[in-house]
Amino acid sequence: MTGAIAIGFPTQTEAGARAAPVAEARKSGGSVRFEALGKTYVSSAGEVQALRNVTLEVSAGEIFGIIGRSGAGKSSLLRSINRLESPTEGRVLVDGADIAGLGEAGLMQLRRRIGMIFQHFNLLSAKTVRENVALPLRIAGVPRHEVDRRVDEVLHLVGLEGKEDTYPSRLSGGQKQRVGIARALVNRPEILLCDEATSALDPETTLSILQLLRDINKRLGLTIILITHEMSVIREICHRVLVLERGQIAETGPVWQVFAAPQHAATQALLRPLRRDLPADLAARLTARATSATDLQVVELSLEGDALPDLAALAQQSGGPVRLVQAQVDPIQGHAVGRLVLLVGPGADLSKLPYRNRSLGYVAAND
Numbered sequence: 001m002t003g004a005i006a007i008g009f010p011t012q013t014e015a016g017a018r019a020a021p022v023a024e025a026r027k028s029g030g031s032v033r034f035e036a037l038g039k040t041y042v043s044s045a046g047e048v049q050a051l052r053n054v055t056l057e058v059s060a061g062e063i064f065g066i067i068g069r070s071g072a073g074k075s076s077l078l079r080s081i082n083r084l085e086s087p088t089e090g091r092v093l094v095d096g097a098d099i100a101g102l103g104e105a106g107l108m109q110l111r112r113r114i115g116m117i118f119q120h121f122n123l124l125s126a127k128t129v130r131e132n133v134a135l136p137l138r139i140a141g142v143p144r145h146e147v148d149r150r151v152d153e154v155l156h157l158v159g160l161e162g163k164e165d166t167y168p169s170r171l172s173g174g175q176k177q178r179v180g181i182a183r184a185l186v187n188r189p190e191i192l193l194c195d196e197a198t199s200a201l202d203p204e205t206t207l208s209i210l211q212l213l214r215d216i217n218k219r220l221g222l223t224i225i226l227i228t229h230e231m232s233v234i235r236e237i238c239h240r241v242l243v244l245e246r247g248q249i250a251e252t253g254p255v256w257q258v259f260a261a262p263q264h265a266a267t268q269a270l271l272r273p274l275r276r277d278l279p280a281d282l283a284a285r286l287t288a289r290a291t292s293a294t295d296l297q298v299v300e301l302s303l304e305g306d307a308l309p310d311l312a313a314l315a316q317q318s319g320g321p322v323r324l325v326q327a328q329v330d331p332i333q334g335h336a337v338g339r340l341v342l343l344v345g346p347g348a349d350l351s352k353l354p355y356r357n358r359s360l361g362y363v364a365a366n367d
């Protein structure tokens, strides 16, 4: 990227190293592979093909996001990992082992390795925080003193010390989800599945829960696979994303790449709510063609590099004055991702700019 100032954003690793202590109990397992996965539901209303030919791998220790419109197949895919749903075609492999053939005991063991949290928390209202979190250990027959130790450990991890004897009705939504996370972690799983875990929460609480999930991923080396319909959730914590559309892979890749250059119409539609519109007064004056030799061109630059743009260098490269109209730049995984809208003078040569760009139209210079 010639002419750009080398001021970058911290990479996730650098930011993480400042924010979280060194991993306390890194795990090595936790990979998931889908091979030509298909799922068809048959009901009295007919057949619905929820998933078609989904092949992809989630690596151990990764935070992987699955996004798509309502009915795209997100839940069906997520629930195939712990066999809450069984595929009608293809295979799911957890740490290389096909989970289709597991008997009852094997399935119980698998589900201990895979925790799950839910949009509406699924807590038992007649049990205290401690009893809710202890439940998976009690079912597994873990001795009482060990149950108490492990419950204390996870309640500390999720920041709920002092709430042990409280009932769920006395907790806020964010605290309830922390109980859900503690309960999911108490069996020390390798994989955590998150089913719209923040959809019932306000924006501030959503952020705090996403920060907690990121912290847990770093500390425990846990694989996190989440489904959401909000791209802002993907941007906040995921390393890679899968966009599902009508049961098929629309696109998949590192989050910063998908945000910087979305390839599929479904991805572009999901990103639209995060995009700012052109200022209304400018949009109203925009014409498709120049109406005089002095008209200014309105240009959108797409940023997808590892450095912030140098505006003076841009002016030099375009061969004329450059005025900034609008800027939206997000740091994602150490990359500056976003767009700049510029007014450039007559005679500017856009092909010389070191960014992907497109003309949005023209406005009169003296407007």
Ligand SMILES: Nc1ncnc2c1ncn2[C@@H]1O[C@H](COP(=O)(O)OP(=O)(O)OP(=O)(O)O)[C@@H](O)[C@H]1O
Pocket: 041, 042, 043, 048, 049, 050, 068, 069, 070, 071, 072, 073, 074, 075, 076, 077, 229
């Ligand atoms: N048990 C079922 N019986 C019949 N059809 C089903 C069943 N479960 C899901 N479907 C259908 O399968 C398709 C995919 O559903 P799925 O719940 O996996 O999508 P989703 O992306 O999670 O949707 P949402 O965001 O609305 O939860 C939808 O058309 C849905 O109606």
